[in-house]
Amino acid sequence: MSPLEFASLYEAHKEKVWRIASRYVFDREDREDLFQEVWLAVHKALKNFRGEAKVETWIYRVTVNAAINYAKKQTLYRKGRQILAALRVVYEHPPEAVDDLSVPLSKLNPRQRMVLLLADVEERPLEEIAELTGLPIGTVKSNLHRGREIVKKEVMKNG
Amino acid sequence: MVSYDKYIQGLKKSAPPVDYNQLYHQIEQKAARRSFLIVQLAAPLLVIAVLFIVALPAADYFSSSQDDGGALVSFVVQDESGGRALENFIFEN
Structure with a gap:
């Protein structure tokens, strides 16, 4: 892979990846970490990309996988820190304030959040979301429905 | 519904x-x-x-040749010193 290919991919898709990463996790450092994880995965996988899928779909797939893995790692890390904080081994930092637009999204679980972002913000068809997330289409629909309900309620609450 | 759509527009923009x-x-x-x-x-x-990869065949070669030699030497020594057979020969004569 030439650096130019990577650079041009980065130029073409950076905003899309940032939009998902920055709404999927809320801490500034986490957002940048996840964004970098996605592009490192693209960098690593680019030589194996055979062009069978559309580049855009492929970038979405890498982003979704990286985001899901990141969320899993974060959950484990947080649990570990909570245990250490309870044992007074480490100081538990208060969570960073979430910006207004992210507040309703922060009420969703990671799966609902990803499905809602892909469906309503990125406007991907449900079949593609099922393929990207590896979920059955019925599960995608139910997660989307539940996610929308929660967000609507939060939006109404916050005016 | 309007506020949900507005919210999503905000996320997009x-x-x-x-x-x-x-x-x-x-x-x-x-x-x-x-x-x-x-x-x-x-x-x-x-x-x-x-x-x-290099050491394995070499080790195999040296260890197997030493084993054979050792076995051969002990066989010859045992056979020549005779042990019991030699004792029997002396007593019988």
């Missing part, structure tokens, strides 16, 4: 600010560091593998 150039340089540095790490990890493993 505005993302938190970010310095894409700075992040790009950090990604490039991390990617370079990762490849260097892979080389650093792979090089000693490769050396060990080569040594193993």
Whole structure:
């Protein structure tokens, strides 16, 4: 892979990846970490990309996988820190304030959040979301429905 | 419903600010560091593998030739010193 290919991919898709990463996790450092994880995965996988899928779909797939893995790692890390904080081994930092637009999204679980972002913000068809997330289409629909309900309620609450 | 749509429009239009150039340089540095790490990890493993491939037949050759020699020597010694057979020969005569 030439650096130019990577650079041009980065130029073409950076905003899309940032939009998902920055709404999927809320801490500034986490957002940048996840964004970098996605592009490192693209960098690593680019030589194996055979062009069978559309580049855009492929970038979405890498982003979704990286985001899901990141969320899993974060959950484990947080649990570990909570245990250490309870044992007074480490100081538990208060969570960073979430910006207004992210507040309703922060009420969703990671799966609902990803499905809602892909469906309503990125406007991907449900079949593609099922393929990207590896979920059955019925599960995608139910997660989307539940996610929308929660967000609507939060939006109404916050005016 | 209107406020939900407005909210989604807001998500589409505005993302938190970010310095894409700075992040790009950090990604490039991390990617370079990762490849260097892979080389650093792979090089000693490769050396060990080569040594193993070279050393295994050599060790097999030397150990098997010594074993055969040892077995042969002990066979000859046992056979010649005779042990019980020699004792029987002396007593019988």
